Amino acid sequence: MAIFDKSDKQADYASNVTTIAAGTSVVGKIDIECNLHIDGEFEGEVNSKSIVKVGQSGLLKSNLKAEKLVVTGRFIGTADCDIIELVSGGEAEGKLISSGLTIDSSSSFQGESIRRKKGEPSKVLDFSSDKPSLEPKPVRDTKPEEKIKKT
Numbered sequence: 001m002a003i004f005d006k007s008d009k010q011a012d013y014a015s016n017v018t019t020i021a022a023g024t025s026v027v028g029k030i031d032i033e034c035n036l037h038i039d040g041e042f043e044g045e046v047n048s049k050s051i052v053k054v055g056q057s058g059l060l061k062s063n064l065k066a067e068k069l070v071v072t073g074r075f076i077g078t079a080d081c082d083i084i085e086l087v088s089g090g091e092a093e094g095k096l097i098s099s100g101l102t103i104d105s106s107s108s109f110q111g112e113s114i115r116r117k118k119g120e121p122s123k124v125l126d127f128s129s130d131k132p133s134l135e136p137k138p139v140r141d142t143k144p145e146e147k148i149k150k151t
Contacts, residue, residue, distance in 0.1 A: 022057045036066075038073070052081075054090070071107070082118060 017035045020026055024040035035051045038058040046052060048066035058073035068083040069075070071090035080097040086107035094111045099118035103109055 020058075022055075056088070 017037055018030075018032060019037045020040040020042055022039040026041070027043045029045040029047075030036065030042070031047045033049045035053070036046065036048055037053045037055060038060050039055040040057075041059040041061075043061040046060075046062050046064045046066065048064075050066065051068045051070065052060075052064060052066045053070045054060045054073040054075055056072045060071075060073070060075045060077070062075070062077045062079075064075075064077060064079040064081070066079070066081045068085070069079050069081045070085045070087065071092055072088040073090060075090070075092045076094055078095040078097070079092075082098060083100040083102075084092075084096050084098040085102045085104075086092050086109055087102070087104045088106065090104070090107045092107075092109045092111065095114065096109070096111065097114045097116060099116055101113055101115070
């Protein structure tokens with residue numbers, strides 16, 4: 001009766017991964033300690049202490065903070081991770097902040113990449129607001145008196 005055997009490796013794997021299945025669409029905020037696998041769609045904020053994987057059919061629109069991000073599907077937004085990997089045709093659009101970025105030759109990236117030292121805390125993402133913003137914040141002109149006058 002292997003179904004009830006707690007030493008079963010598959011049961012152990014399943015208990016350490018939260019999955020958003022293909023055909024599922026979720027909007028909101030996820031704070032998670034175990035791995036997250038997305039084959040469906042998620043839009044919102046993700047704070048993970050582990051690995052976030054976007055499967056081939058997955059779409060993640062997010063402000064993301066995680067140990068590692070692996071994209072084989074599509075990511076749109078800002079990611080702050082120790083390691084980011086775009087593999088097997090994965091696509092990313094936005095801002096990627098990491099100490100290690102890998103882009104497979106069959107993958108694509110459009111946006112900004114910021115390299116930081118491994119283990120250095122993020123100073124760019126602030127998840128203190130209730131609603132995440134997937135749009136870049138406008139740059140504020142701090143010295144309007146220095147604008148060039150047209151003649």
